[in-house]
Amino acid sequence: MNRTTGTRPATPPKTVTPRPARRRGPRRHTHRDLAVLCVLLGLPILLDLALVWGPTLASVALSFTTWDGVGDIHWAGLNNYADLFADYPQFWPAVRNNLLWLAALGLLATPFGLLLAVLIDRGVRFSRLYQSTLYMPVVLSLAVVGFIAQLILSRDQGALNALLGRQDHPVDWLGDPDLNIWMILLAACWRHTGYVMILYLAGLKSVDPELKEAAAIDGANERQAFFRVVLPALRPVNVIVGVITVIEALRAFDIVYAVNKGRNGLELLSVLVTDNIIGEASRIGFGSAIAVVLLLVSLGFIITYLVQELRGEQRR
Amino acid sequence: MTVSAVRVRRPARPGGPPGRRGRFGVHAFLLAVSLAFLAPLLLAVYASLRPYEETARDGYFSLPDRLSLGYYRQAFTDSGMGRHFLNSLLITVPGVLITLFLASFTAFAVARLRLRGSLLLLMVFTAGNLLPQQVIVTPLYVLFNKVPLPYWMSDSLTLYDSLWAVLAVQVAFQLGFCVFVLANFLRTLPPEILEAAIVDGAGVWTRYRHVTLPLCRPALAALGTLQFTWMYNDFLWGLVFLSTGDKLPVTSALNNLRGQFFTDYNLLAAGSVIVALPTIVVFLLLQRHFIAGLTLGANKG
Numbered sequence: 001m002n003r004t005t006g007t008r009p010a011t012p013p014k015t016v017t018p019r020p021a022r023r024r025g026p027r028r029h030t031h032r033d034l035a036v037l038c039v040l041l042g043l044p045i046l047l048d049l050a051l052v053w054g055p056t057l058a059s060v061a062l063s064f065t066t067w068d069g070v071g072d073i074h075w076a077g078l079n080n081y082a083d084l085f086a087d088y089p090q091f092w093p094a095v096r097n098n099l100l101w102l103a104a105l106g107l108l109a110t111p112f113g114l115l116l117a118v119l120i121d122r123g124v125r126f127s128r129l130y131q132s133t134l135y136m137p138v139v140l141s142l143a144v145v146g147f148i149a150q151l152i153l154s155r156d157q158g159a160l161n162a163l164l165g166r167q168d169h170p171v172d173w174l175g176d177p178d179l180n181i182w183m184i185l186l187a188a189c190w191r192h193t194g195y196v197m198i199l200y201l202a203g204l205k206s207v208d209p210e211l212k213e214a215a216a217i218d219g220a221n222e223r224q225a226f227f228r229v230v231l232p233a234l235r236p237v238n239v240i241v242g243v244i245t246v247i248e249a250l251r252a253f254d255i256v257y258a259v260n261k262g263r264n265g266l267e268l269l270s271v272l273v274t275d276n277i278i279g280e281a282s283r284i285g286f287g288s289a290i291a292v293v294l295l296l297v298s299l300g301f302i303i304t305y306l307v308q309e310l311r312g313e314q315r316r
Numbered sequence: 317m318t319v320s321a322v323r324v325r326r327p328a329r330p331g332g333p334p335g336r337r338g339r340f341g342v343h344a345f346l347l348a349v350s351l352a353f354l355a356p357l358l359l360a361v362y363a364s365l366r367p368y369e370e371t372a373r374d375g376y377f378s379l380p381d382r383l384s385l386g387y388y389r390q391a392f393t394d395s396g397m398g399r400h401f402l403n404s405l406l407i408t409v410p411g412v413l414i415t416l417f418l419a420s421f422t423a424f425a426v427a428r429l430r431l432r433g434s435l436l437l438l439m440v441f442t443a444g445n446l447l448p449q450q451v452i453v454t455p456l457y458v459l460f461n462k463v464p465l466p467y468w469m470s471d472s473l474t475l476y477d478s479l480w481a482v483l484a485v486q487v488a489f490q491l492g493f494c495v496f497v498l499a500n501f502l503r504t505l506p507p508e509i510l511e512a513a514i515v516d517g518a519g520v521w522t523r524y525r526h527v528t529l530p531l532c533r534p535a536l537a538a539l540g541t542l543q544f545t546w547m548y549n550d551f552l553w554g555l556v557f558l559s560t561g562d563k564l565p566v567t568s569a570l571n572n573l574r575g576q577f578f579t580d581y582n583l584l585a586a587g588s589v590i591v592a593l594p595t596i597v598v599f600l601l602l603q604r605h606f607i608a609g610l611t612l613g614a615n616k617g
Contacts, residue, residue, distance in 0.1 A: 033520040037429075040421040040524075044491050045437070047418075051456065051488035052444040058455035069458065116349065119342050132603060133350040136357065139599040139606075140592050141549035141567045147588045148356045151363060151376075151581050159359055162375040190353065195610075202611035243446065251448045254551040258571070273450040277457060278556055288454050295451045302446045306439055 056295065063288035069277075080289035091290070094267040097181055101188065101268070102249035109189040110245055113196025118226070120197075121204040131201065135194040142191065146258025149187040150174065177265025184255055184266060192248060196241055203237035204230070239308055246301045250294060269294045357592075364388070364586035371582060387586035391573065397590055399562060400569040403554075406479055407565055408547045411486045412540055418487070419494030419539075420532055424524045426495065427502040428510055438499055445492025449552050456485065460557060472560070481557040482565070486547050494539055497612050501535040502528065538609030541602045545595045566591050 029037070066076045084091050116134060120127045137145065152159045153173035161170045174180045207230055215225040231238075253270040256262040262271030269290055276287030363376055365383040391397050422441070426434040463475035470478035513527045554568035561572065573587040599606055 030519060036519070036521045036524075037425065040418070041425050044418040044422045044441075044495070047484070047488040048441060048444055048491060051485060052447065052452060052492070053440070055452035055455035055459070056447060058458075059451055062454060116346070119346060122342070124339070124342055124346065130346045130350050132600070134353055135607075136596065136599070137353060139545055139549075139595040141551060141595070143549075143551045143567050143570055144588045144592050147570060147584050148360050151360055151585050151588075152356060154581060157372060157376070157581055159376040162377055167375070190356070194353070198607055198610055202607070247446055247448070251450075253450070257551070257555075270448065270450045273453065274552070274556065277454045284454055284458070291448075291451045291454060294448050298446065298448055298451075302443050305446070306443060309442075310435075310439075 059288045059291045059295065062285055063292045065285040067284045069282045069284050076285060080286050083286065084289050084293070088272075090267045090272055093265075094269045094272050097266070097268050098249060098252070100181060100185060101252050102246065104185040104189055105192050105245045105249050106242075109192035110196050110241060112189075113193045113241075114200050116193065116197045117200035117204060121201060131198075135198055137191045138194040138198070140191070142188075142254030143258040145187050145191055146184075146255040149184065149255070150259060153183050174259055175264070180259075180265045184259065187255060188248075188252065192245070195244065199237055199241055199244075200234070203234045207233050236312070239305065243301065243305045247298065250298050360585045360588055363582050364589050366582060368580050368582045387583050388590065390583060391587050391590055395569070395572050395587075396562070397566060397569070397587070400564055400566040403479060403563055403569075404548055404565040404567070407482050407486060407554075408544060411483050411490075411547045412543045414483075415487050415490050415494055415543060416536055416540055419491050420498055420529060420536065421524055422491070422495045423498030423502055424528045425520075427499040428507075428523075428528065429520070438495065441492040441495040443492075445489065445496065449489070453552070453556055457556060476557060477559045477563065479558075479563060482553045485553050485557065486550065490543055490546065494543065497539060497609070498532065498535055501532065501612055505531055534605075534608070535612055537602075538605045538612055540609075541598060541605045542609035544598060545606075548595060 062073075063080055064076060064078070065073050066079070067073045116130075120130055124130075140148075150158075155161070155170050155172040155175055158170075158173065160173060161167060164171075171179070173183045211229050211233060212225055215229045220228065251270065252268055253262075253274070256266040256268055256271060257274075260266055262268055262275070273287050273291045273294070276283045276290065359376060363371060364387050365385070366380050367382070367384070367386070370381055371378070422437075425431060426438050457476070460476035460481045461474055464473060465475055465478060465480065467473060470480060472478055475481045475484070509531070510523055510527060513523050518527065548565075549567055550565070551567050554565045558564055558568075561569075564572075570584075570587050570591055573584050
């Protein structure tokens with residue numbers, strides 16, 4: 001990191017000098033200004049608190065209750081959590097699947113996206129065309145991806161069985177609970193790769209070519225230059241890609257829901273939450289407990305990310 | 317565009333030309349990957365044009381006896397995709413506009429007004445966007461069921477099971493991302509522009525509307541494209557907050573094409589193509605903006 005800042009000596013003094021000159025008297029707003037601020041700043045804040053943060057806190061509170069959504073709310077202490085960890089057969093498979101999702105996106109799709117970005121960034125011909133094609137799956141809804149996956153993978157008429165010549169002994173790619181999660185992960189990676197590629201492509205364009213030159217002069221070969229110089233310089237992009245990967249892995253829902261409503265081997269935490277609140281059971285307290293587990297995991301990553309951002313802010 | 321970029325960059329590259337032998341391999345690899353990435357889409361289009369009986373008999377990789385747009389007609393007539401498209405439009409268009417308006421003002425206030433606590437505010441918005449959607453679904457479901465609306469706004473008489481609910485959630489949830497991106501964008505602009513306006517006695521609204529907003533235009537175009545796709549593609553909100561089948565947006569309605577006991581995958585393929593078409597067209601037309609939108613938030617040194 002020091003290496004990167006070292007190449008731009010102009011930045012540090014810039015942030016220091018204007019500070020004393022800063023007018024620290026924000027009370028220069030007129031009444032009209034204040035009214036505009038109250039309405040136009042207040043509205044988004046209100047929306048964010050009422051529809052995002054409020055419900056988040058409410059989820060935490062509800063997770064300690066038993067409630068069916070209609071009758072009285074009863075305090076249940078940690079019962080929901082105890083049930084969840086001990087007696088809910090779908091819970092641990094869902095956790096496992098969410099972790100697999102994270103591993104697949106992080107260890108397969110992300111490096112592959114980076115590789116594609118590096119190859120395209122080297123300036124091959126038709127790079128624009130490759131870029132658009134590889135990005136195409138990202139603009140599709142995950143639900144659509146789920147349906148296309150069925151077209152290819154369904155047991156009796158799926159294209160894959162036809163391609164493998166297995167119509168007589170068809171493999172049930174999506175129905176076999178030992179197999180289907182891997183197939184769905186492949187579809188998820190299909191989409192995530194393009195996303196990662198675009199982010200890295202933009203990052204690579206902003207890396208100072210002088211850095212690479214300096215590395216070459218020092219005798220680094222292409223591989224060394226990439227891993228020791230370019231990749232560290234891409235740190236902000238790495239952080240973003242990391243955050244997106246984690247969030248996508250935790251949020252995963254649409255594909256499995258489109259395929260088989262997230263049952264029979266495709267359980268995910270997000271599916272369990274949805275099932276418990278909109279299903280016939282309507283176990284809102286219990287569903288909230290699952291949501292809180294999801295929240296705690298995400299918050300760990302979100303806070304790490306925000307701390308990184310804050311540090312960057314101070315360096316500016 | 318590409319060619320000139322290559323030409324400019326080449327002399328700057330250290331160590332002379334980068335081994336010609338690698339070129340062919342790279343092309344072959346990229347071409348293979350691109351084809352593999354496109355194949356599922358092409359297959360879906362092909363399948364959607366062929367009758368079920370034919371593919372059931374000969375498989376998807378057979379040559380067609382006849383091609384028709386019958387499934388597309390069926391998707392529109394039998395399952396009323398047109399109606400669902402309208403729903404998507406009613407949510408997405410106001411959703412994008414309201415989000416961009418509120419977010420641009422918030423970003424302006426956070427990044428350029430030197431208000432106390434603006435950093436905290438930015439963090440609250442950013443973190444909110446990163447929460448998994450399911451965490452907030454339950455309380456919102458309960459809340460929306462309790463909020464009454466007059467009949468002319470919602471025939472369910474509550475916020476629940478009305479397009480307003482989906483619109484509100486979309487705006488609230490996406491605000492975080494837009495504020496984050498726009499605030500980062502505004503920070504890169506020189507402060508002198510605003511200072512001149514302050515000297516001229518411009519109020520907060522004028523500084524936002526006449527000085528900052530015009531500068532945001534490229535960022536807003538980029539974000540708008542991106543937000544359109546995201547809101548249009550959303551699957552969960554419609555599923556959870558709407559119970560009347562007719563009100564579903566097109567993405568969530570795709571499920572309707574699936575039969576209880578028998579699923580005609582060719583019809584499903586046609587439905588998928590119909591749903592995917594708008595985002596693909598938008599992407600191909602506005603590719604530059606689209607990618608700028610994604611990287612605006614990510615790419616700040």
